Amino acid sequence: MGLLNILSNKNYSKRKVFMESLNKLNQALLLIGQNDELRSKTLTWFKEIEELLHYPQGSIRDEITGPILDAIYNENNIFRKKLSNGLVFDFYYRTKIARDFLMSTPEVPDHVWEPQTTKLLLLLSKNLKQVLIGGAYFGDQAIMLANEIKNNNGVVHAFEPNLDQFNMLNHNAKINGLNNLKAWRMGLWKESDSSFRLVGEDSFAHAESVVNETMQVDKDIFSTVSIGDYLEREQIRKLDLIMLDIEGLEYFVLQGAQNQLNLPASEAPTIVFEVHRSYVEWSNGLHNSEIVQYLMGFGYSVFAIRDYNSNVDMTDLPIEIIPPDRVFLEGPPHGFNMLAVKDTSILNSTSFKKCYDVSPKLLKHKNSYLHEPTK
Known part of the structure; x- marks a missing residue:
């Protein structure tokens, strides 16, 4: 009996039994997730499944192991994980970021999320004094940057409008002894003193403008400030x-x-930013999109960063970047990070590798050079 058939109105009794069984299964999985030892063993087992199971139809993590793990963990539970550099992160199990961090190989990784973007940020951080981050979340990259520039007397100015994640960001700065992170429960916008509401789920939430409402009424409403x-x-x-x-x-x-963008090359900020097909019109090529054209108008050179939206060990691999007019963009709506620099001399290093006619979106389940690090 197919699942859709069971759920149809014509099979009400079977649907009721199925839903009761599903509810019991969810309760059982949640119970397993409350036991530290069982949770650890479950993670090990799922990693073995991902190594041994042949699943050419798609991503094993996203379609098989991940959904089961999502059922095991309660989104209000807080987990702790340590990085190889000694930093400690506490976080809610609420998105793929948390799931893939928990599932990291090695168990003590060198990053939380997006290995190549994190590597790039740390590479850029040498001698930095002032760093501004919009969408700091629980600090997956903000905490690492604050730790990296603390000996430069550097400061990270972190903006995160999600109340729970803002509190976790401050918490993670505190447990790591970082006094150089200034966190603001505000949103960045082209103008100050506007009001927006977060719509959607946690890290995937987007902001929508609101009028005549206050933060006291709705915790998802936040005010804005412009960078200037x-x-x-x-x-x-x-x-x-x-x-x-x-x-x-x-x-x-x-x-x-x-x-800031008008400053000369020796002073202008380096910019790392996300683009996503749901918000950025790139039908005429990424190089013709509004944001890329805007930055190029200030004299920036812009590149797409090849990276996994996950936790993947890429320690010994160079950071691959693609000129925007040579990016492979086909496929379902997707997003990736980009780099904008005025002084391109920083790219003349073995840490970087320019690529052409490949996708910025690295995907483990795609057996194609388009979505794999170049050989």
């Missing part, structure tokens, strides 16, 4: 690095940073 106004308020002359992962608002936020 924030820097003036904090008496910061220039930023060294801007990182934006804010679900489609990147272009608008950069419109509020024109004074």
Whole structure:
């Protein structure tokens, strides 16, 4: 009997039995997830499944092991995991970020999320003083940057409007002894003092403008500040690095940073930002999209970063970047990170490798050079 048939109105009694069984299964899985030893063994077992199971139809993690793990863990449970550099992260099990971090191989990885983007940020962080991050989440990359630049007397200015994740960001800074992270429960926008509401699930939530509502009424509502106004308020002359992962608002936020973008190459900030097909129109090529054209107008060179949206060990591999007019973009709506620099001399290093006519989206289940690190 097919699942859809069981769930149809014509099979009400069978549907009722099925739903009762499903509810019992969910309760059983949640019970397993509350036991530390069983949870650890379950993670090990699922890693073995991913190594041994032949599943050419798609991603084993996203379609088989992941959904079961999602049923085992309660989204309000807090887990702790340590990185190879000694940093510790506490986090909710609420998205793929948390799931893939828990499932990391090796068990003590060198990053939380997006290995090549993290590697790039740490590479760029040498001698940085002022870093601004929009969409800091629980600190998966903000905490690593704050730790990296603390000896430079550097400061990370982190913006995260999700209340739970904002609190976790502050918590992670505290347990790692980082006093150089300034966290703000605000959103970045081209203008200050606007109000937005988070719509959607946790890290996948996007912001929508609201009028005549206050934060006291709805915890998902937050106020905004422009980068220009924030820097003036904090008496910061220039930023060294801007990182934006804010679900489609990147272009608008950069419109509020024109004074920074106009700085000469020796002073202008390096920018790392996300683009996603759901928010960015790239039908005429990524190089013709609004945000890329906007940055190029200020003299920036822009590249797509090849990376996994996951936790994958890429320690010994160079950071692969693609010119925007040579990016392979076909496939379902997807997103990836990009790098914008005025001084391209930083790319003249063995840490970087330019690629052409491949996808920025690295996918383990795709047996194609388009979605694999180049040989």
